[in-house]
Amino acid sequence: MSAEPTSAERLAVDALLGPPSPSGDGEPSQPAERRVAFGGYRRSVESRHMLLPALHAVNDAIGWVSAGALNYICERLLVPPAEAYGVAGFYALLSMEERPARVAHVCDDVACRTMGGAEILECLGGRPDVHPSPCLGQCDQAPAVFFQRAGEGDTVLVGATCDRVTEVLEGGSVGEVRPVVPQAGDPSLRLLKRIGTVDPNSLKDYRDTGGYQALARAVEMGPDRVIAEIKASDLRGRGGAAFPMGIKWEAVARSPALPHYLICNADESEPGTFKDRAIMEADPFAVVESMTIAGLAIGAERGYLYIRAEYPLAQSRLQNAIDRSRAEGLLGADVAGSGRTFEIEIRRGGGAYICGEETALMESIEGKRGEPRNKPPFPTQVGLFGRPTVINNVETLINVLDIVLEGGAAFAEIGTGESTGPKLFCLAGAVARPGLYEVEFGRTLAELIDLAGGVTGTGRIGAVMLGGAAGVFVGEDYLDMPLTFEDARARGATLGSGVILVFDDRTDFPDITRRIAQFFRDESCGQCVPCRVGTVRQEELLARHRGGEPLDEDLFEEVARVMMDASICGLGHTASTAIRSVIDLGLLERSRG
Amino acid sequence: MAEVTLAVDGTTVTVPGGSTILDACRALDNDQPTLCYLDNLTPVNVCRVCVVEVEGNRTLVPSCSRPAEEGMEVATDSDRVRHSRKMVYEFLASSVELDLVDEETVAWMDRYGCDPDRYGPPADPSGDRDQRKAGHHRIGPGTAAETVHQPVKVDNELYVRDYSRCILCYKCVEACGEDAQNTFAIAVAGRGFDARISTEFDTGLTDSACVFCGNCIGVCPTGALMFRSEYELRQAGMWEEEGQTVTRTICSYCGVGCNLDLHVQDNRIVKVTSPMDHSVTSGHLCIKGRFGYEYVQEVGDLAVTPIDEILRRARIDDRGPRRHPEPRA
Numbered sequence: 001m002s003a004e005p006t007s008a009e010r011l012a013v014d015a016l017l018g019p020p021s022p023s024g025d026g027e028p029s030q031p032a033e034r035r036v037a038f039g040g041y042r043r044s045v046e047s048r049h050m051l052l053p054a055l056h057a058v059n060d061a062i063g064w065v066s067a068g069a070l071n072y073i074c075e076r077l078l079v080p081p082a083e084a085y086g087v088a089g090f091y092a093l094l095s096m097e098e099r100p101a102r103v104a105h106v107c108d109d110v111a112c113r114t115m116g117g118a119e120i121l122e123c124l125g126g127r128p129d130v131h132p133s134p135c136l137g138q139c140d141q142a143p144a145v146f147f148q149r150a151g152e153g154d155t156v157l158v159g160a161t162c163d164r165v166t167e168v169l170e171g172g173s174v175g176e177v178r179p180v181v182p183q184a185g186d187p188s189l190r191l192l193k194r195i196g197t198v199d200p201n202s203l204k205d206y207r208d209t210g211g212y213q214a215l216a217r218a219v220e221m222g223p224d225r226v227i228a229e230i231k232a233s234d235l236r237g238r239g240g241a242a243f244p245m246g247i248k249w250e251a252v253a254r255s256p257a258l259p260h261y262l263i264c265n266a267d268e269s270e271p272g273t274f275k276d277r278a279i280m281e282a283d284p285f286a287v288v289e290s291m292t293i294a295g296l297a298i299g300a301e302r303g304y305l306y307i308r309a310e311y312p313l314a315q316s317r318l319q320n321a322i323d324r325s326r327a328e329g330l331l332g333a334d335v336a337g338s339g340r341t342f343e344i345e346i347r348r349g350g351g352a353y354i355c356g357e358e359t360a361l362m363e364s365i366e367g368k369r370g371e372p373r374n375k376p377p378f379p380t381q382v383g384l385f386g387r388p389t390v391i392n393n394v395e396t397l398i399n400v401l402d403i404v405l406e407g408g409a410a411f412a413e414i415g416t417g418e419s420t421g422p423k424l425f426c427l428a429g430a431v432a433r434p435g436l437y438e439v440e441f442g443r444t445l446a447e448l449i450d451l452a453g454g455v456t457g458t459g460r461i462g463a464v465m466l467g468g469a470a471g472v473f474v475g476e477d478y479l480d481m482p483l484t485f486e487d488a489r490a491r492g493a494t495l496g497s498g499v500i501l502v503f504d505d506r507t508d509f510p511d512i513t514r515r516i517a518q519f520f521r522d523e524s525c526g527q528c529v530p531c532r533v534g535t536v537r538q539e540e541l542l543a544r545h546r547g548g549e550p551l552d553e554d555l556f557e558e559v560a561r562v563m564m565d566a567s568i569c570g571l572g573h574t575a576s577t578a579i580r581s582v583i584d585l586g587l588l589e590r591s592r593g
Numbered sequence: 594m595a596e597v598t599l600a601v602d603g604t605t606v607t608v609p610g611g612s613t614i615l616d617a618c619r620a621l622d623n624d625q626p627t628l629c630y631l632d633n634l635t636p637v638n639v640c641r642v643c644v645v646e647v648e649g650n651r652t653l654v655p656s657c658s659r660p661a662e663e664g665m666e667v668a669t670d671s672d673r674v675r676h677s678r679k680m681v682y683e684f685l686a687s688s689v690e691l692d693l694v695d696e697e698t699v700a701w702m703d704r705y706g707c708d709p710d711r712y713g714p715p716a717d718p719s720g721d722r723d724q725r726k727a728g729h730h731r732i733g734p735g736t737a738a739e740t741v742h743q744p745v746k747v748d749n750e751l752y753v754r755d756y757s758r759c760i761l762c763y764k765c766v767e768a769c770g771e772d773a774q775n776t777f778a779i780a781v782a783g784r785g786f787d788a789r790i791s792t793e794f795d796t797g798l799t800d801s802a803c804v805f806c807g808n809c810i811g812v813c814p815t816g817a818l819m820f821r822s823e824y825e826l827r828q829a830g831m832w833e834e835e836g837q838t839v840t841r842t843i844c845s846y847c848g849v850g851c852n853l854d855l856h857v858q859d860n861r862i863v864k865v866t867s868p869m870d871h872s873v874t875s876g877h878l879c880i881k882g883r884f885g886y887e888y889v890q891e892v893g894d895l896a897v898t899p900i901d902e903i904l905r906r907a908r909i910d911d912r913g914p915r916r917h918p919e920p921r922a
Contacts, residue, residue: 001793001794001796001801067793067794070793070794080802081793081802082777082778082779082780082782082791082792082801082802083777083780084793085791085793085794086780086781086782086791089726089727089782089783089784090782090783090784091727092727092728092784096794131729352727352728352784374638374655374658518730518732521785521786522727522728522729523728523785524784524785525784525785526761526781526783526785526786526787526788527639527788528638528639528640528641529639529640529681529760529761530641530680530681530684532761532785532786532788533685533687533688533786534684535785536688536739536786537684537687537712539735540712540713540733540735540738540739541735542735543732543733543736544734544735544736545735546735547735555711555712558676558680561673561680562676562680565652565653565673565676565677566644566652566653566677566680566681567641567652568638568639568641573652
């Protein structure tokens with residue numbers, strides 16, 4: 001399709017990729033030549049990973065990606081336009097149609113919807129610059145709105161109202177958002193110890209509070225001993241799968257295939273989750289230091305931090321932390337005097353929950369559609385760019401600092417037998433003090449809810465969503481459950497990403513359930529049949545029920561089973577679990593009408 | 594690679610290392626259904642109709658791409674397998690027009706007892722599938738089963754795209770891309786249920802990178818991609834597959850030696866394919882071999898047949914009379 005870029009679009013792309021070389025790429029070409037790849041197959045493969053950043057560059061500067069802009073990006077990167085279009089259209093935050101310079105994405109997901117999100121959409125929903133949004137990771141300060149502002153950068157409004165959203169859309173500004181950490185300053189905190197007490201932009205503050213001691217220690221110890229300590233700590237992944245971190249590190253460190261890659265998964269998008277955002281916003285150097293230790297341990301020279309686009313503040317703080325650390329020799333060609341190279345590059349998602357799935361995330365970095373890969377092979381064998389890759393969640397990674405400083409055995413003493421260390425929980429919904437809480441593994445659900453000030457609303461629990469939309473709803477009989485991997489497993493629950501979202505007994509559960517079904521349908525990548533169609537049929541079943549028909553539980557069960565058994569990835573496997581738990585609790589029938 | 598020995602439905606089989614579970618099944622003549630798998634394409638394992646149960650695996654695995662491993666115990670007809678296959682077929686049949694799939698697929702659907710009607714009556718066709726945005730969909734009352742139905746795309750003389758029949762098996766994208774043609778004119782666009790095969794910005798094929806090799810037609814399992822001639826004859830109720838002959842010949846355009854199968858109805862070539870097991874083509878052709886047959890029936894003084902009339906009218910409907918001379922009557 002022939003279409004020329006505007007000069008503004010060219011500038012936006014050139015600012016990212018550099019000026020076009022005189023040898024051909026990016027030269028104004030005849031439309032017929034547009035499909036010819038100058039520079040060969042190899043260069044096409046090598047430049048493909050810049051596709052999403054280039055699409056972002058145009059979308060950020062102009063507000064949308066026109067056919068001309070897409071063509072220009074394709075010429076510069078030697079990407080076929082049909083493929084680039086397929087990639088761009090995969091991401092909810094990239095627009096392929098002209099739209100207003102400011103666009104509001106109003107969260108009406110499980111946490112925000114009853115806290116004012118749905119009302120904002122009701123009062124502004126007809127506007128072309130207002131769209132509903134899945135969870136924005138600001139559940140403790142609901143309702144949240146994410147703004148895309150062409151040429152000005154993205155921003156977030158919390159505690160939003162209809163009037164405030166209108167103001168911002170008409171040119172107003174938003175205030176600074178601070179993470180809510182009610183325990184701030186408590187000396188027993190490990191993961192949250194700096195949050196709210198240091199300047200997140202200051203490397204000096206970070207060092208004055210113990211920062212970069214772990215890296216120095218890790219350099220002394222060498223990779224093998226660091227990995228031995230990680231294994232001794234029995235640290236398990238905090239992203240939802242609870243996989244032992246040491247096993248991943250060791251597998252990649254020992255792999256003869258080179259290069260090795262590290263990825264920090266900061267695409268936190270599980271509804272109800274905001275823990276990684278708080279860490280990245282308030283203690284970004286800890287993330288950089290942890291990644292550096294990991295990179296040295298597994299023999300990687302490059303680490304990618306893949307962060308969801310809805311976290312602009314975290315992104316700028318991390319970039320600052322990376323830049324300052326590099327300026328002081330803590331990143332770059334000779335990391336902390338180790339003689340080893342390590343670099344960190346931030347990659348931004350585009351509004352796709354599925355890209356939090358580790359292999360979809362890798363596809364996304366590689367410039368493809370975020371479609372999960374079939375496993376095996378696992379990322380430790382065939383990961384990013386086909387190379388051995390360690391991918392860890394933000395919260396998981398920052399535990400490395402204490403493990404290196406205190407030793408794996410000491411760390412393993414914290415918590416319980418299978419669930420070692422401290423754990424972050426995201427408390428939101430009907431609690432008096434929503435926010436991010438740190439406890440040792442083993443505290444009960446009731447203790448956590450008490451820590452957050454107890455149940456508000458009617459004061460009586462209707463249900464608690466554990467682990468996110470991919471988790472389960474539990475009733476009061478789970479209040480005594482210790483929050484550990486083993487207890488959750490034994491009782492058919494999950495900790496998932498650490499979500500504890502409390503609903504009082506006046507909640508419209510059929511509405512919440514239907515919203516979850518909508519979420520999975522919207523966020524399914526569409527690759528495999530069970531999930532692509534199953535999430536639609538599931539939503540239809542619940543919509544019929546909401547319209548007054550009895551729920552066809554047998555059919556629901558059949559749909560759920562095929563998604564769980566035959567989908568490619570975890571999204572399909574868990575797309576029904578929360579909904580099924582609501583049905584099992586009898587909440588779908590009891591609270592209807 | 595060393596050979597591996599595994600058990601499929603209790604029967605032991607030894608296959609060369611690197612074989613898939615599907616290969617092992619085939620070695621036992623244990624037939625498995627497939628939709629997105631084709632011998633001449635890289636497995637994408639997206640349709641999930643070939644899933645089997647492997648002892649020790651939490652979920653079912655796609656037999657088309659999962660390598661066979663020593664000691665594996667595979668079940669191809671367990672309750673879980675039958676259930677998943679039935680549901681995959683039902684999901685497709687309730688959302689996609691499947692009346693042109695092969696008999697084998699119909700037989701599998703019967704065997705698993707598919708009942709696509711139980712999801713409700715099909716929803717009204719939609720005209721906006723190409724404009725839908727990732728992460729957003731219209732929320733309906735759920736009283737009708739949503740489908741992928743949309744108008745047929747007829748934008749050139751050679752082939753049509755009827756995406757109401759598309760099961761999103763990715764075969765056409767693979768054939769257009771690195772598995773055959775390396776043209777990359779089409780890709781998957783959109784997301785979730787709104788994912789679809791598209792050119793950039795849904796531009797017409799004549800304005801896209803398409804070179805009209807027709808290799809996408811050759812691999813399409815559902816008739817979503819179809820020769821214009823077949824499409825027009827079907828529209829006119831004149832497509833008669835039973836009365837057609839298939840004549841194998843060698844393409845006369847160049848020296849490569851591609852085998853052509855000419856599908857002839859009433860003394861007119863109505864479709865050209867190439868045998869998939871032919872070592873020269875692996876089923877793929879170029880524009881000349883696949884579509885360049887008109888000269889065969891335009892020279893001489895052949896009488897105008899009803900087929901000629903149908904196709905001529907279609908061309909006139911498209912863009913007025915053709916520029917080159919009409920065949921002599």
